[in-house]
Amino acid sequence: xxxxxxxxxxxxxxxxxxxxxxxxxxxxxxxxxxxxxxxxxxxxxxxxxxxxxxxxxxxxxxxxxxxxxxxxxxxxxxxxxxxxxxxxxxxxxxxxxxxxxxxxxxxxxxxxxxxxxxxxxxxxxxxxxxxxxxxxxxxxxxxxxxxxxxxxxxxxxxxxxxxxxxxxxxxxxxxxxxxxxxxxxxxxxxxxxxxxxxxxxxxxxxxxxxxxxxxxxxxxxxxxxxxxxxxxxxxxxxxxxxxxxxxxxxxxxxxxxxxxxxxxxxxxxxxxxxxxxxxxxxxxxxxxxxxxxxxxxxxxxxxxxxxxxxxxxxxxxxxxxxxxxxxxxxxxxxxxxxxxxxxxxxxxxxxxxxxxxxxxxxxxxxxxxxxxxxxxxxxxxxxxxxxxxxxxxxxxxxxxxxxxxxxxxxxxxxxxxxxxxxxxxxxxxxxxxxxxxxxxxxxxxxxxxxxxxxxxxxxxxxxxxxxxxxxxxxxxxxxxxxxxxxxxxxxxxxxxxxxxxxxxxxxxxxxxxxxxxxxxxxxxxxxxxxxxxxxxxxxxxxxxxxxxxxxxxxxxxxxxxxxxxxxxxxxxxxxxxxxxxxxxxxxxxxxxxxxxxxxxxxxxxxxxxxxxxxxxxxxxxxxxxxxxxxxxxxxxxxxxxxxxx
Amino acid sequence: xxxxxxxxxxxxxxxxxxxxxxxxxxxxxxxxxxxxxxxxxxxxxxxxxxxxxxxxxxxxxxxxxxxxxxxxxxxxxxxxxxxxxxxxxxxxxxxxxxxxxxxx
Numbered sequence: 001x002x003x004x005x006x007x008x009x010x011x012x013x014x015x016x017x018x019x020x021x022x023x024x025x026x027x028x029x030x031x032x033x034x035x036x037x038x039x040x041x042x043x044x045x046x047x048x049x050x051x052x053x054x055x056x057x058x059x060x061x062x063x064x065x066x067x068x069x070x071x072x073x074x075x076x077x078x079x080x081x082x083x084x085x086x087x088x089x090x091x092x093x094x095x096x097x098x099x100x101x102x103x104x105x106x107x108x109x110x111x112x113x114x115x116x117x118x119x120x121x122x123x124x125x126x127x128x129x130x131x132x133x134x135x136x137x138x139x140x141x142x143x144x145x146x147x148x149x150x151x152x153x154x155x156x157x158x159x160x161x162x163x164x165x166x167x168x169x170x171x172x173x174x175x176x177x178x179x180x181x182x183x184x185x186x187x188x189x190x191x192x193x194x195x196x197x198x199x200x201x202x203x204x205x206x207x208x209x210x211x212x213x214x215x216x217x218x219x220x221x222x223x224x225x226x227x228x229x230x231x232x233x234x235x236x237x238x239x240x241x242x243x244x245x246x247x248x249x250x251x252x253x254x255x256x257x258x259x260x261x262x263x264x265x266x267x268x269x270x271x272x273x274x275x276x277x278x279x280x281x282x283x284x285x286x287x288x289x290x291x292x293x294x295x296x297x298x299x300x301x302x303x304x305x306x307x308x309x310x311x312x313x314x315x316x317x318x319x320x321x322x323x324x325x326x327x328x329x330x331x332x333x334x335x336x337x338x339x340x341x342x343x344x345x346x347x348x349x350x351x352x353x354x355x356x357x358x359x360x361x362x363x364x365x366x367x368x369x370x371x372x373x374x375x376x377x378x379x380x381x382x383x384x385x386x387x388x389x390x391x392x393x394x395x396x397x398x399x400x401x402x403x404x405x406x407x408x409x410x411x412x413x414x415x416x417x418x419x420x421x422x423x424x425x426x427x428x429x430x431x432x433x434x435x436x437x438x439x440x441x442x443x444x445x446x447x448x449x450x451x452x453x454x455x456x457x458x459x460x461x462x463x464x465x466x467x468x469x470x471x472x473x474x475x476x477x478x479x480x481x482x483x484x485x486x487x488x489x490x491x492x493x494x495x496x497x498x499x500x501x502x503x504x505x506x507x508x509x510x511x512x513x514x515x516x517x518x519x520x521x522x523x524x525x526x527x528x529x530x531x532x533x534x535x536x537x538x539x540x541x542x543x544x545x546x547x548x549x550x551x552x553x554x555x556x557x558x559x560x561x562x563x564x565x566x567x568x569x570x571x572x573x574x575x576x577x578x579x580x581x582x583x584x585x586x587x588x589x590x591x592x593x594x595x596x597x598x599x600x601x602x603x604x605x606x607x608x609x610x611x612x613x614x615x616x617x618x619x620x621x622x623x624x625x626x627x628x629x630x631x632x633x634x635x636x637x638x639x640x641x642x643x644x645x
Numbered sequence: 646x647x648x649x650x651x652x653x654x655x656x657x658x659x660x661x662x663x664x665x666x667x668x669x670x671x672x673x674x675x676x677x678x679x680x681x682x683x684x685x686x687x688x689x690x691x692x693x694x695x696x697x698x699x700x701x702x703x704x705x706x707x708x709x710x711x712x713x714x715x716x717x718x719x720x721x722x723x724x725x726x727x728x729x730x731x732x733x734x735x736x737x738x739x740x741x742x743x744x745x746x747x748x749x
Contacts, residue, residue: 012705105707106707
């Protein structure tokens, strides 16, 4: 007496087999499909299982695999009942079965079944391998061939889809999952089939998913999850499609991995935010620059007129220094606007680090944080990068300052540099592309940054307002802007309570560092009474320029707007024009220059502007204008620019 | 329909055969309904699937007439001649009706 299980979707065949095996004195259970079979197998361990290959829900082939993967059924006798096995040209081994009986007229089938069981009894089960018993009794093959071709066609489509597709019963049991779905879910097929789909998700989401499935089944409408769900460490979107057949209703689920898309969306949003703030900052910066000119430029002139030992020297120099410092902050704002004029030279980060650590600013920082020590590990043969040392120093200073502040009870700040070749894009806070880079790493063992904040630390004023850090609130924004202007990337890793590491990647430049430029004596750039026209809408600017250029030995005239300049030049000729760019409400520097060129083609000009180098400046230069001098400018800068023309 | 002969060919006694025939009849009537719906919706694949299952059972019981019908259904469906399939389905209905009396 043996325990049998027969799985076939035709009730008549179940009856036949049941009768037959019953007569032989065996215990027989039957199942109409794979799902029912698996249910039965939960509590029943048969000695022999007969399986029909072509069944709805879980196919016979899949059922065989699942059964073989179940430990208690590893050695159960599997017999395939099939009309198609022969056509397939398959062997029992393909299904991991012991024997294969072709379906045919009952008497023959009955004989074959008994013969197979007989072999089993006599312990010669393995003899049957590879034989398809009853092959000769199979009739016409056309029908099954059609089915097979169609099935293969769909299978190919399903196997190559990039989205995951699952088929569920109304009770949410999985009867099919395509390769993409298996990849997303990360569970082998044998274990996934016939399990509950909703159970794949954690408890919080379980109800959400279950409700979704029920709603789809009830309303017969396709619905999608309103927000992505988490599955196997990925973010996925779900679309549920109810399918109604006359004999059964199923639910299709389309599963898409959208983790990457979400990441890109977040990055884009961040970039937009920064841009918006930057534009605002840029506008403010322009005005400030103009005003600062007074404090930066006049002292030079005054200093020239007072004796060397005058007690007025010190305060005046201090005034100028203050003005310059303010100018630097404005530069920060302009950097945020991403339209700051950064003079790019070939520099080496190691030099910048070393210079900074020896600077008075760093001494001051150390005095505020006496229990913070700095340890460096700089790569000796560090490659150069193309950058602005002023901005890079500022960036580095901000990172060190933040690191020191993070360690309230003191600690070590680790600074390291390294040459680095990235051969595969790294995905972290930012996505680093392939190429040659140098990395600058600043690490602290401080309070760390929570994951909630980490997305927003580069936002202007976020660190000051939300995180209560000191400083202008623009420090991190400057770091971000500088790294971006240098075509680099930032990675931030932080664990709250443990510490933070900033890793900056800068693309390598293979050029040499240029020699240092020294301060030139004024005599080198004095003029010889050449005539200059200064065009600027702001009175103070005109006065400053007038004063400076006259001191330098030029003959200077001024015009308060582009239109005035054009009118002036109709009557006069000048050797050089100093042109401001933005002169609202009149025409700007570019349009002015264009009109002037019509009167005096080849007219020499230089551009002085508080705003940054934009398309219009470049356009003017293309038309023939010379250098661009940033306001506020010192005597030396304007002198050199004029002389060069 | 010669029950005696059919059952003898299969080595079953008449009662047994009758039982199976009843089952066959029931399942086939259900198959016929599905078949008609599949033809209406021009679902050729569904038609082929039904035909396959139906044929299997017919072969089991040695009912050659029904086996032939099943083949016809499959062939017409695969050729896309669903009007012909519909015609064959009518034949099937008639044949099933004729054994209805036998099966009670």
